[in-house]
Amino acid sequence: MSRRLPSLNALRCFEIVAAQLSIKKAALVLNVSESAVSRQVKILEDQLGAVLFIRSHNGLEITDEGRRLALSVKEAFDHIANAIDPFRNERNAVTIKVLPTFALRWLLPRLRAFQERHPLIKVNVHTRLNDMTLNDNDADLGIRYGIGNWPADCATELYPEWILPVCAPGYLEARGVETDLSAATLLHPLPDRRDWATWSEKSHTALDARSGLDFDALDMALSAAEAGLGVAMTDVVLAHEAIQSGRLVVPLRKAVPTGFSYYLVRPPEMRRRREVVVVEDWIRSEIEDARALVDRYAA
Numbered sequence: 001m002s003r004r005l006p007s008l009n010a011l012r013c014f015e016i017v018a019a020q021l022s023i024k025k026a027a028l029v030l031n032v033s034e035s036a037v038s039r040q041v042k043i044l045e046d047q048l049g050a051v052l053f054i055r056s057h058n059g060l061e062i063t064d065e066g067r068r069l070a071l072s073v074k075e076a077f078d079h080i081a082n083a084i085d086p087f088r089n090e091r092n093a094v095t096i097k098v099l100p101t102f103a104l105r106w107l108l109p110r111l112r113a114f115q116e117r118h119p120l121i122k123v124n125v126h127t128r129l130n131d132m133t134l135n136d137n138d139a140d141l142g143i144r145y146g147i148g149n150w151p152a153d154c155a156t157e158l159y160p161e162w163i164l165p166v167c168a169p170g171y172l173e174a175r176g177v178e179t180d181l182s183a184a185t186l187l188h189p190l191p192d193r194r195d196w197a198t199w200s201e202k203s204h205t206a207l208d209a210r211s212g213l214d215f216d217a218l219d220m221a222l223s224a225a226e227a228g229l230g231v232a233m234t235d236v237v238l239a240h241e242a243i244q245s246g247r248l249v250v251p252l253r254k255a256v257p258t259g260f261s262y263y264l265v266r267p268p269e270m271r272r273r274r275e276v277v278v279v280e281d282w283i284r285s286e287i288e289d290a291r292a293l294v295d296r297y298a299a
Contacts, residue, residue, distance in 0.1 A: 006047040011073050013040035014052065018070035021060050031112065093122040094279045097139035100127040101189075101219040102262065105238040106290070107143070114282055121275050140276045141283075142265045150265060158262040158283070159237060159290045162297050163199055164255040166222070166239050166248040167231040181205070181251065185230030186212030189221040195233040195258070202256035222248070236297045237290040255297035 016026040017037060027034045045052050052066035062070065098107055103125055111123060126139060144150075148157060165181060175183050186196055186209065196209040213230060215221040222239060225232035226247045232239075236255055242248040264283055266276065 006044055007040070010040040010044040010047070012077070013037050014044050014066075015070060015073045015077060017041055017053070017060070018062055018066060018073075021062065023060070031116075092120055092275055093124055094141065094273075094275050095124040095126060095139045096279070097126045097128060097142040099143060099145060100217050101222075101235075101238055102143050102145075103127045104219050105222070105241065109241070110286055114279075118278060118282075121278060123279060140266065140273070141280060144263045144265050146260060146263065148261055148263055150263070154267065155263045155265045156284065158264055158287045159294050160261045161258045162236050162255045162294050163195055163233055163258055164236060164250060164297070165199070165231045165252055166234050166243065166250055167225050168228040169246065169249050171225075171228055171231070172251055181207060181231055187221040187224050187230040187232040188212055188214045189218035189233060190215070198258055199233055199254075199256055203252070203254040205252070205254065237293055240290075240293055253297075257298070 013026065013030065013036075016029050017023060020026045020029065023034050023037050023041075027037045030037065041052065048069075050065045050069075051063055052069065054061045054063060096107070104127075107125065111125070114123065115121075143158070144155070145161075148155065167184070172180070172184060186207070189195055191214040193209050193212070193214070196207065196212070199205070200207040200209055213224065215224065218232075218234060218238060221232040222234060222242060224230065225234075226242060231251065239248060243250060264280065266280065
C-alpha cells in the first residue's frame with residue numbers, strides 16, 4: 001500500500017520541539033543548528049497546510065492541531081522503537097575497555113556521532129586505570145597505552161604519544177613571566193612524575209621535576225591546569241580540544257616523544273563479529289586526525 005507521508009526528519013524535529021517548546025533546546029537535543037530545526041518545522045507546516053506553533057516574544061506555544069499531531073507522532077515513533085527492540089540484543093553490544101582520560105577527552109565526545117550512524121550497535125564504555133589484557137573476557141576491544149609488545153594480530157597502533165606543557169591563559173603572565181616554567185607549579189598526571197622528567201630531558205629545559213602536585217590521571221591534571229592551579233604535562237592529542245577552545249594554552253611549543261603509544265587491542269576471535277569490526281574501523285578512521293596532529297607537533 002502506498003503511503004503519502006511528510007518528511008520523517010521534519011516529523012522527528014517537530015516531536016522534539018513539541019516536547020521542549022523551544023527551538024533552542026530541540027537543537028541541543030538533536031545536535032543541529034537552531035535554523036535547521038526551524039526549517040524542518042516550517043517544511044512540515046507547509047506540507048500539512050497547518051500552523052503547528054504560534055511564535056511570540058515569549059517563546060513557542062503549540063496549537064491544538066500541533067498538540068494532536070505531537071501525540072500521534074510520539075505514539076508512531078514509540079511503535080517503531082518497540083518493533084526494533086527485539087533486534088537490539090547483547091550480540092549487538094560492543095564493550096570497549098578504555099583508560100579514563102582517553103575516554104573523557106577523545107572517545108566520548110565522538111561517540112554520539114557513531115551512535116547516530118549505527119543506532120543498532122550499543123557501545124558500552126568501561127573506564128579503568130589498569131590496561132586491558134588479552135585474557136580479559138569482559139571486553140571486546142581495548143585502548144591500551146604502552147610500547148606495543150603485543151602480538152601484531154591483536155594490536156594496532158593508534159598514534160605515538162608526544163607531550164608538552166599546557167596551562168590556563170594568563171597563568172604564567174600573572175607570575176611576571178611568559179615562558180619560564182621554573183616559578184610554576186608543576187601538575188603531574190601520575191605520581192611517578194615520569195612525564196615531566198622525560199620532557200625536561202628531551203626538550204633540554206632545566207626543571208626540578210620532583211616538585212609540584214600529583215594526580216591519579218591525566219584528565220585530573222588537565223582539569224587542574226584549566227582551573228589555574230599550575231602547568232600540566234600532557235599528550236598533545238588528549239589536550240587538543242581544550243587548546244582549540246582556549247581553555248588551555250601552550251607556553252612552550254616544545255613537543256617531545258615519550259616512546260609510548262596508544263593501541264587498539266582485541267582478542268583474535270572478536271574479529272569475526274561484524275559489530276566489533278564496525279566499531280574498530282570507526283575508531284581507526286577517527287584517529288587519523290590525531291595522527292595528523294602528532295605529525296604537526298613533531299615537524
